[in-house]
Amino acid sequence: MALTGNLVGERPTFVTHLECSLTGERYEADTLHGLSAAGRPLLVRYDLAVAGKALSRGALETRPTDLWRWRELLPVRHAASIVSLGEIETPLIPIPGAAARGVIVKDEGRLPTGSFKARGLVMAVAMAKELGVTRIAMPTNGNAGAALAAYATRAGIETVVLCPDDTPEINVREIAAQGARVYRVNGLIDECGAIVGKGAAEGLWFDFSTLKEPYRIEGKKTMGLELAAQLGWRLPKAIFYPTGGGTGLIGMWKAFDELEALGWIGSERPKMFAVQASGCAPIVKAWEDGVEHAERWEDAQTIAMGIRVPKAVGDFLILRAVRESGGRAIAVDDADTLAAVDDCGRRDGLLLCPEGGATLAAWRKAVAEGWIDEGDEAVLFNCATGLKYPLADFSQTLDKNELPDLATL
Template identity: 40%
Template sequence: METTAAFDGLVCTDCGERFDADSVTHECPDCGGILDPSYEYDRIDLGREDLENRPFDGLWRYEELLPIPRASAVTMEEGTTSLVECPSLADELGVSRLFIKDEGRNPTGSFKDRGHALAVSAAREHGASDVALASAGNAGQSAAAYAARAGLNSHVFVPSRANFVNKAMINVHGGDMNVVEGRFSDAAAACVDAMEEEGWYSTNSFSTPYRHEGKKTMLYEIIEQLDWRVPDGIVYPTGGGVGLVGMYKGAQEFEELGLADDVPALYAAQSSGCAPIVEAWDAGADVHEPWAVPDTICGGIEISDPGASPLVLDALDESGGGAVATPDESILDSAVTVAQHTGIEMGATCAAAASGAWELAEQGAFGADDTVVLVNTASANKEADILRSHLMGKGI
C-alpha cells in the first residue's frame, strides 16, 4: 500500500494497539474495535501560506494529512465545496454570521464522496476486486461511482425505502444493488451475511478506517474558508455520526499543527423519531441504547443503532457542543425555509441541521456574536419528492 510520508498506520480506538495498514484493513484484529489512521505530526511541515498557495481543488490539497497520496487516489476532485453565507438566517437565529457548507456540490451529490474517495482508494491499494456496503442511499451511490472509476465491482444493500434517485444511480454506475425489505438495520444485516460468504472488501462506515478520515476535510475547508477563523458552532445532521467523528479529528489536527487556535463546538442534530445519540447525550451516557422503533421520514439519518456512538459522544463533549432532536414536521419546514430564504437546496434529511440550529438557538446555545455553520450533507434533488409532498400536504 503506497502511503504518505507522515502516515504511520492504524490505531484501535478501543484497545490502543497499532497496526500496519498493509496487513490490517478493517476492524481491530485483537478486540474488534474501530481503527483510526495515525500520523507522525512532527513530520508534517504545513502552514497557512502553503495551503493558500495551492489550488482549491479537492481533498488531496491536504495530502500530508491523508493516508494515501494523490498519485494513488481514486478521485473525482470531490470536496472543496462552497461555504455560503446566509445573512437572513443569521438574523433569524440571532447570531452574527451563519453559513451553509453545501456538500450537495460533490460529484454524486453528497458528502459521502469524501469518504469513498479514500475508502475505494484503499480497497484498490489492497488489491480488492469487489467492494460492498449497506447504505440508506447516498453512500451506496457514492460507492458505486468510485468503484466504477477504480475498475472495481460494487455490491450495495439498501432498504426498500431508499429513495429512487439513489437506487437508479447505483444501477447506472454498474453497481449490484440488493434491495432489502425493512429499514437500514435489515440492509446492514443482509450485507454482513453476504460479505461473510463472498469475501468482499467492506466500505461500511467505521468498518473501513478510511471513510471518517475523508470526512475530516470538511473541517479543514470550513476554517480556511472563514479566513482561518474557527466557527463557534457546527451543526451536523446525524445518523451514524461519521462526519462528526471526522471533523473533530480534523479540528484537533489543525490545532496540533498551529493552523487553528481552537476547536469548534460540534452539535449533532437528529429527528425526534430516531434519536439515539440525543437520548444518550441527555442521559449523560457514554454509549447509546438502540432506538426500538425508528419513525422518521429522514431516511438518511434513521440509524437506530450507531456503532460508533462513544466516539460521537466524546466529540460532542470534548468540543463543548451538544445534541438536539426535532420533529420531522419542523425538519421539513426548515428545508423549505432555507430554500425560500437563501436559494440553497437542503434535502429533507439534511435539514435536520437547520431545524436543530433553530432549536439550539431557542435553548440559548449561541451568542449574538457567534459564527455558526450548518452542514448540508446532500443535494435536495435526491429527496425533492418528500419536500414537494410536504408542501402539498399544506395545500401549497
C-alpha cells in the same frame, strides 16, 4: 492541467500506524483492516511533527483547493490509486433569511454524486484499490451507496449495495446507473449491514459499512480541514451536523486535533451539535442519559433518511466529541425539518436536503433554548443536494389559448 494539480508527482504521506479507537491497540498501516479486535473503528495516525515540516499553511494555500490538496494528512500513498470525480472545496453560503447573519451553510451537495459521502468514499475506494480489494459490499440509506458505486466503478472494483426498501427512489436508481448491483431489503440500514457482514465473513466481499474500514473517516475529516482553511485558520463558534453513523463529526473532531498538532489552529473548538430526528435519536438519548454507548433505537422513523441509523458503531466517539466540545445532541421533529427546508428555499433561494433542514431546525432550537446566541457564527452542514428528495408541487397551469389577465400572475 489544474485538473490533476494535486494528483501528480510524489505523494508524501506520513501515516505511521492505525489504532483502535477504544483500546488504543496498534495496527500496521498498508494492510487491509476492518474493525479492531475489540470490534471498534480503527483510526489512522500520522507523524504530524514531520508532516508539519514538510508542509506549511502558505504552501498549502498555493494549491488547487480540491480535497487532494490535503495529501500530507491523508493515507493514500500512490497518486495512481486515486480515482477522482472532481472533489471540489464546497462553498459556504449565508442564509440570512431563514436563520441569522452569522449562520452559514457548507453546501456539501456540490460534491460528486451530490453528497458529502463522496469525501469518505473517494478515500476508502482509493485505499481499497491500493490494498488490492476487488469486490466491495455496503449497506446504505442511499447517498453512500451512490458515492461508492461511482468511485468503485471508476476504480474497476465490483460492488454490491443493499438499501432499505423505502430508500429514496433517485438514490436506488443512481447506484445502478453508476455501475453497482443494488438490492432493496425489507429492513433498516443495520439489518442491511448484517447481511453485508455475513457475506464478508463468507469471504464474498470486503465490508464497507460506516466506520468498519478505517479510511472513510480520513476522507470525511477534510470537512474540518477545509472549514478551517476557508475561515482563515480559525473555527466557527458552533457546528450543526446531521448525525447518522457520525463519521463526519468524528472526522472533523480528529481534523481539528491534527490542525492543532501542526500549530495551524489553537486549542479553541466549536460547540459540536449532533443533530438527529425525534423518530431516530439514539445518540440524543445516550447524551441525555450521560452514558458512553447508545442503545439501538427501535421503530426508527424519519423523513431524513440519511440520519435514520438506529445503531452506530462509533457512538462513543460521537458522544465523546460532543461532550468535549461543550455542545449537545439535539433531536428535531420532522415537521420542523420540513419547515426549515421550505423557509431556506423561499427566503434564501437555497434548497437544502432534509438532513440539512434538520440542522437549521436544530439551530433554531438551540437559539430558542439559549444553547447558543443568535449572533454566534454557526456552520450548518447541508450534506446533500436538495434535488435528490421529493418536493411538493406548487405549480399552476396556464392555457396558451385562453390567457387570463397577465397582471393576475
